[in-house]
Amino acid sequence: MAHDSLLEIKNLMTHFHLHEGIVRAVDGVSFDVRRGQTLGIIGESGCGKSVTVHSILRLVPSPPGNIVDGQILLHRGGNGMDRVAVDLARLDPRGAEIRAIRGAEISMVFQEPMTSFGPMHTIGNQIIETILLHQEGVESSDARDLAIENLRRVGIPRAEQIVDAYPHQLSGGMRQRAMIAMALSCTPRLLIADEPTTALDVTIQAQILELLMALQEEVGMAVIFITHNLGVIAEVADEVAVMYLGRIVEQAGVNELFDNPQHPYTQGLLNSIPHIDEEKLPRLRAIEGVVPDPYEIPSGCAFSDRCPSFKPGTCDRAMPNLDETVSGHLVRCFLYSDVEEGLTEGENGG
């Protein structure tokens, strides 16, 4: 365990119990988020990125979703003896403990800036609400000043007017800035950004990314950044986890991952980015096939049916473990791990 880790997820399993069967949306995910650092999570739609981070704040709707196993340890205090950890996975999702953490210690920015504010209340009202909820001893007039200050900090012009604006009066980019202002209003130690730039156009995207990185430096918070955009992840992340069908298939430092991708899925993702400087623009190199139906996950390695390096008799028999190949570089693939070990351990990889 790294000593400066803020959030430690161990073997998290979040399953959805539906009529059609059990969807293992998150199936044994482990990672650490270190103080002040950015962990990027990438993967295709439906790979469990969002469910993983929603599990952290216990926002997965239950029923049908349940955390069936694993720990989500939030470390509080310094590095010394006063260090305590809360297991978020064990808290009552409606209880006071998790509510005290939401928005205060861990806050979240969502994908759709268009709908993430309530339409009936002003931006200011919704930011002030968060401030009053978590900051004791703040009067409502002070909270208003704090809200304006927060709006100004995220680069919103005329913040003292915008504070009284309704969400539909702002553009998508402005709304996302306001969303970030709200998320940061109680100086959280961890910000979860769930595809915060996906719905924005490219120039606004770049502005929001820059803003997030600048604020991270200023506040010193850790960030979990979810995206399916590899360009974005290269820009913001320190550490990257690649997810496929509810599991991490590869995890490494951002430079290591882009220089030395090892899992065939990661390689496929990186290859699918078109390069403009190539002599003759080739066809787009997409990964073969589609993400399998959640009820028909192939036996063995979940990626085996789309994998160009598929080894019959091995990859379809067991799930490989997430093993360290180079220092700090974890890969879940039989190309790198001991086949026999993987086969005997079977499904318990992770």
Add this chain to the structure above:
Amino acid sequence: MLTQYIGRRLLLLFPLILIISVISFVLIQLPPGDILNMEVLRLRSAGTQVSEEEVEALRQLYGLDKSLPEQYWLWITNILLKGNFGTSFTYVKSVSEILAARVPLTAAVSVMTAIFVWITAVPIGVYSATHQYSLVDYFWTFVSFIGVAVPGFLLALIFLWLAFLWFDISAIGLFSQQYETAPWSWAKLVNMLQHIWVPIVIIGMANTAGMMRTMRGMMLDELNKQYVITARSKGLTETRLLVKYPVRTSMNPVFSTIGWMLPGIISGEVLVSMVLNIPTTGPVLLQALLNQDMFLAGSIVFILSILTVVGTLVSDILLVWLDPRIRYEGVA
């Protein structure tokens, strides 16, 4: 900006009421022959001798010998300037006198029914949506289907029968016997309040059932929206976030139907009031139409239409006040 909007809407009321008055008047003139034919027929069948001269005199008295526009002018100026709605032949009383007793009661029943509908339908709808597919949700779904499907007068009959069977009471009427003809007093008001819940519950049933379903549907839509998850991610308690965000948004149809609820209640109320013998305008309207007592019928239609228009105005103003999206887009 809001006052400007209200002012403009109030100005628009006048042409609207004018059109309504014309339609009401046309309604009076609609039956074949004029109103006197029916009256004369009735008098003759009762054995009264009516000579042609007397008919002609009556015709002049009611202004029926004049042209239609003149008759309309006479009718509307009488209403506006003297508050005189004409005379009812069947009741042999002035229409104003009949309505003065019944319109306030109708309004009371309507308003109280509306309030009953809201305070039952909104919480149940919210609960059903937040506990979708639970036992309670299924129970209320069942109840609401029955409420929508069973006509009010049948419910009223069943209620009367059960009240008589189990408690040996007659739930008919709005007052106990000793207060029926008594002048208004505190005791009479209390007596009315003791009786009025029966028609309110029965008339409100269908509306409650419908509103419950609307509220549930709206809530289910809103509950999955991002802003609810945002509110939850801020650390709000479930109750507080529900009331502040999705419930508030889901209230739109509740407010926008205020205007339509009034005629709905009145038309639903007619048969129930007949069965329960409630002295509201509904039964009078029905009777007036059957007897071609056209001044009475036309006046009731006129007054109820005005109430509906005013109700719609009230609901529009409430909506503008409630929903900033309407306030800033539709109004400015």
